[in-house]
Amino acid sequence: MILEATGLRKRYGDTTVLDGIDLAVAEGSVLALLGPNGAGKTTTVRILGTLTRPDGGSARIAGFDVSTQPRRVREAIALTGQYAAVDAQQTGRENLTMIGRLLRLGRRGATTRADELLERFELTEAADRRVVTYSGGMRRRLDLAMSLVAAPRLLFLDEPTTGLDPASRATMWGAVGELVRGGTTVLLTTQYLEEADRLADRIVLIDDGRVAAEGSADELKARVGGDRLDLWFADRERLERAAVILDAAADLHETRIGLPTDGSAGQLHHVLDVLRAAGAGPDRVTSHRPTLDDVFLGVTKRTLVTGADR
Amino acid sequence: MSATLTMVDRSVRLTRRNVDTMIMSVVLPLLMMALYVYVFGGAIDTGTAYVTYVVPGTILLCAGYGAASTAMAVADDMNSGMIDRLRSMPVRASAVLTGHVAASVARNAVATTVVVGAAVAMGFRPTATLLDWLLAAGLVLLYVLALSWLAAGLGALARSVESASALSFVMLFLPYLSSAFVPTETMPAVLRAIGDNQPVTPIIETVRGLLTGTPIGSAGWIGPAWAVGLLVVSFVFATTCYRRRTTR
Ligand SMILES: Nc1ncnc2c1ncn2[C@@H]1O[C@H](COP(=O)(O)OP(=O)(O)O)[C@@H](O)[C@H]1O
Numbered sequence: 001m002i003l004e005a006t007g008l009r010k011r012y013g014d015t016t017v018l019d020g021i022d023l024a025v026a027e028g029s030v031l032a033l034l035g036p037n038g039a040g041k042t043t044t045v046r047i048l049g050t051l052t053r054p055d056g057g058s059a060r061i062a063g064f065d066v067s068t069q070p071r072r073v074r075e076a077i078a079l080t081g082q083y084a085a086v087d088a089q090q091t092g093r094e095n096l097t098m099i100g101r102l103l104r105l106g107r108r109g110a111t112t113r114a115d116e117l118l119e120r121f122e123l124t125e126a127a128d129r130r131v132v133t134y135s136g137g138m139r140r141r142l143d144l145a146m147s148l149v150a151a152p153r154l155l156f157l158d159e160p161t162t163g164l165d166p167a168s169r170a171t172m173w174g175a176v177g178e179l180v181r182g183g184t185t186v187l188l189t190t191q192y193l194e195e196a197d198r199l200a201d202r203i204v205l206i207d208d209g210r211v212a213a214e215g216s217a218d219e220l221k222a223r224v225g226g227d228r229l230d231l232w233f234a235d236r237e238r239l240e241r242a243a244v245i246l247d248a249a250a251d252l253h254e255t256r257i258g259l260p261t262d263g264s265a266g267q268l269h270h271v272l273d274v275l276r277a278a279g280a281g282p283d284r285v286t287s288h289r290p291t292l293d294d295v296f297l298g299v300t301k302r303t304l305v306t307g308a309d310r
Numbered sequence: 311m312s313a314t315l316t317m318v319d320r321s322v323r324l325t326r327r328n329v330d331t332m333i334m335s336v337v338l339p340l341l342m343m344a345l346y347v348y349v350f351g352g353a354i355d356t357g358t359a360y361v362t363y364v365v366p367g368t369i370l371l372c373a374g375y376g377a378a379s380t381a382m383a384v385a386d387d388m389n390s391g392m393i394d395r396l397r398s399m400p401v402r403a404s405a406v407l408t409g410h411v412a413a414s415v416a417r418n419a420v421a422t423t424v425v426v427g428a429a430v431a432m433g434f435r436p437t438a439t440l441l442d443w444l445l446a447a448g449l450v451l452l453y454v455l456a457l458s459w460l461a462a463g464l465g466a467l468a469r470s471v472e473s474a475s476a477l478s479f480v481m482l483f484l485p486y487l488s489s490a491f492v493p494t495e496t497m498p499a500v501l502r503a504i505g506d507n508q509p510v511t512p513i514i515e516t517v518r519g520l521l522t523g524t525p526i527g528s529a530g531w532i533g534p535a536w537a538v539g540l541l542v543v544s545f546v547f548a549t550t551c552y553r554r555r556t557t558r
């Protein structure tokens with residue numbers, strides 16, 4: 001395990017932001033911290049990245065204690081924060097060589113390393129333009145490149161694709177995949193199920209400062225069971241009545257009730273009969289393979305995207 | 311050391327490319343000087359050509375304007391992801407402050423040169439020897455350093471770039487309440503008491519004496535003492551604010 005954290009706690013004033021987070025990341029793997037806005041993802045990353053001290057619990061990275069040996073930890077990690085940390089008035093190349101010189105690669109070494117990274121992140125053409133002229137996707141790529149100057153063993157990515165268009169998102173995913181194939185361990189946070197599903201070996205669902213569930217995407221989906229039946233309602237009153245009758249988690253935002261199904265016609269008949277008898281029949285019925293969204297809804301009674309309470 | 315040099319390099323480059331900052335720190339003092347010399351100067355009796363009187367004050371005024379830029383640049387780094395990036399690296403992240411202070415000194419060197427050049431064009435005729443110039447430059451440097459560290463501290467204290475700039479504007483007023491533009495004897499008693507006993511007046515009188523041969527008197531040690539004292543206090547203030555802000 002390159003990272004082991006136990007019982008991480010953090011309070012800000014009267015609010016408990018982290019309430020005992022345990023994490024373990026195997027070297028060479030990708031762990032996704034998946035949770036809605038305000039779940040505590042950034043706080044967790046900041047503690048592990050030696051920026052904030054936990055109020056309780058402890059964490060070791062590459063064998064060093066995050067609280068008492070931050071300097072040694074910093075030699076093993078790199079952190080790409082939620083907001084791009086690049087100098088808009090420097091060029092891409094200047095940003096990269098600055099980091100190289102800070103890391104004592106020397107002028108020559110820093111220049112060579114910058115060239116490699118510019119090439120790898122398809123920024124060579126824009127290398128000598130100031131970053132103000134870059135698109136959001138280019139900034140993010142430069143930001144990531146700046147984190148890789150030292151070839152870290154463990155890379156933290158806090159919401160690497162939030163706010164990016166689909167094409168830039170795909171490029172970022174490609175870059176992360178390549179990193180992992182090169183042996184880098186990655187801990188990323190995300191609000192997107194698809195991202196966690198696509199990139200992560202293990203997923204930790206985090207909600208309200210606690211670990212709500214964890215496992216591989218497949219393990220988590222298996223917890224939901226087989227296929228899912230979706231009952232859609234045009235009006236809320238009927239939806240609420242149906243939810244009570246079926247004792248199921250309802251996704252109020254989407255006006256949908258999700259149920260496990262074995263795919264049989266008999267079950268469908270039964271559900272529809274019961275609901276119709278109560279005057280709470282759905283308007284539409286669909287079914288799908290389980291997704292992480294179902295897991296999240298099941299575990300937290302909340303939808304991930306909106307964070308709306310049930 | 312290499313971290314500090316790298317951050318100095320960065321800040322100087324950023325400052326060169328920031329048009330607002332360059333205008334603020336060079337053009338504004340220049341305009342002020344022209345305004346004083348040509349508009350008010352005729353009505354103010356200082357015993358010499360007014361341009362000769364006003365040069366030391368304008369040089370110190372530059373430092374005040376430049377300080378606002380320094381505070382804003384520091385606040386920008388402290389409130390953006392940059393400070394987090396540096397702090398998660400195995401480097402001394404506080405080098406970021408040193409970088410901005412060095413850039414401020416560089417900016418002021420340019421501004422001072424421009425102001426003195428323009429003053430000469432407006433009729434300023436200094437009588438200083440090379441040694442006088444060096445002593446005056448040394449004293450101005452101490453003052454600029456003190457103000458820059460103070461500004462860096464305010465930048466680290468502020469929660470936003472806007473409030474950093476607001477906080478640092480206080481520094482602009484000190485020169486106006488000094489002997490920079492009019493002799494303090496012409497002020498009402500209360501203002502005169504402030505003007506005579508604040509740091510800027512003896513520093514200006516010392517610089518004026520060195521450059522144009524006016525009597526310096528006790529300002530010759532009070533001025534430098536103020537400058538050194540301010541520098542020490544500002545430096546401690548800046549490091550304290552920085553440490554508070556980045557305590558884990
Ligand atoms: N410095 C801080 N001071 C006070 N509250 C904070 C601070 N940082 C985060 N919080 C609060 O902690 C909670 C979790 O925040 P965060 O870790 O940023 O969540 P996430 O990254 O999952 O969106 C939020 O309610 C946020 O308002």
Ligand SMILES: [Mg+2]
Pocket residue numbers: 041042043082158159
């Ligand atoms: Mg966050």
